[in-house]
Amino acid sequence: DSGVTQTPKHLITATGQRVTLRCSPRSGDLSVYWYQQSLDQGLQFLIQYYNGEERAKGNILERFSAQQFPDLHSELNLSSLELGDSALYFCASSGGTYNEQFFGPGTRLTVL
Amino acid sequence: ELKVEQNPLFLSMQEGKNYTIYCNYSTTSDRLYWYRQDPGKSLESLFVLLSNGAVKQEGRLMASLDTKARLSTLHITAAVHDLSATYFCAVDKDSNYQLIWGAGTKLIIKP
Numbered sequence: 001d002s003g004v005t006q007t008p009k010h011l012i013t014a015t016g017q018r019v020t021l022r023c024s025p026r027s028g029d030l031s032v033y034w035y036q037q038s039l040d041q042g043l044q045f046l047i048q049y050y051n052g053e054e055r056a057k058g059n060i061l062e063r064f065s066a067q068q069f070p071d072l073h074s075e076l077n078l079s080s081l082e083l084g085d086s087a088l089y090f091c092a093s094s095g096g097t098y099n100e101q102f103f104g105p106g107t108r109l110t111v112l
Numbered sequence: 113e114l115k116v117e118q119n120p121l122f123l124s125m126q127e128g129k130n131y132t133i134y135c136n137y138s139t140t141s142d143r144l145y146w147y148r149q150d151p152g153k154s155l156e157s158l159f160v161l162l163s164n165g166a167v168k169q170e171g172r173l174m175a176s177l178d179t180k181a182r183l184s185t186l187h188i189t190a191a192v193h194d195l196s197a198t199y200f201c202a203v204d205k206d207s208n209y210q211l212i213w214g215a216g217t218k219l220i221i222k223p
Binding site for chain 2: 042056090105106
């Protein structure tokens with residue numbers, strides 16, 4: 001158990017809908033990262049937050065947005081969902097000396 | 113642009129054999145990470161390599177880093193079935209803690 005929690009574990013929804021994924025980092029970690037993992041594209045970095053502020057942006061679509069709240073938990077919002085958005089979404093947190101990232105269990109999103 | 117390449121991408125091997133996974137990266141970086149992922153599961157941190165010549169070992173896995181060659185290796189000794197997984201390497205981008213990931217090496221170890 002990495003200490004990073006994600007909810008929900010599974011999410012099934014329809015095209016055009018909007019969903020919110022939630023992540024709680026390890027106690028004391030200030031950085032949160034979001035990744036998308038699909039079968040054909042590997043692990044894709046989406047976005048990083050540090051202590052409530054956006055720090056780095058990767059291949060995140062405009063339909064996707066994220067935020068980190070004062071209690072350091074983070075949410076990833078996915079809107080106007082398409083079939084191709086079906087994937088595993090991971091959250092990771094870091095905060096130690098070497099900024100090793102610790103991953104949550106992931107949310108499996110299925111868009112029908 | 114920092115790129116990270118792993119090879120091979122797929123490896124099927126027999127139990128008891130030794131093999132090495134390679135991770136090359138394109139620009140200077142002082143931190144390299146190895147992760148393991150079981151099918152349908154999350155990623156688990158294996159090693160953090162912080163300097164040139166760093167070597168770390170855990171059980172049958174040993175990782176090393178050569179920053180001059182921009183190369184890390186993950187060596188598997190006397191493989192066992194339980195080591196079957198996908199192994200990822202990742203490199204710090206500009207030391208700002210955004211990691212650039214390799215495509216992963218899917219390792220299957222047959223009895």
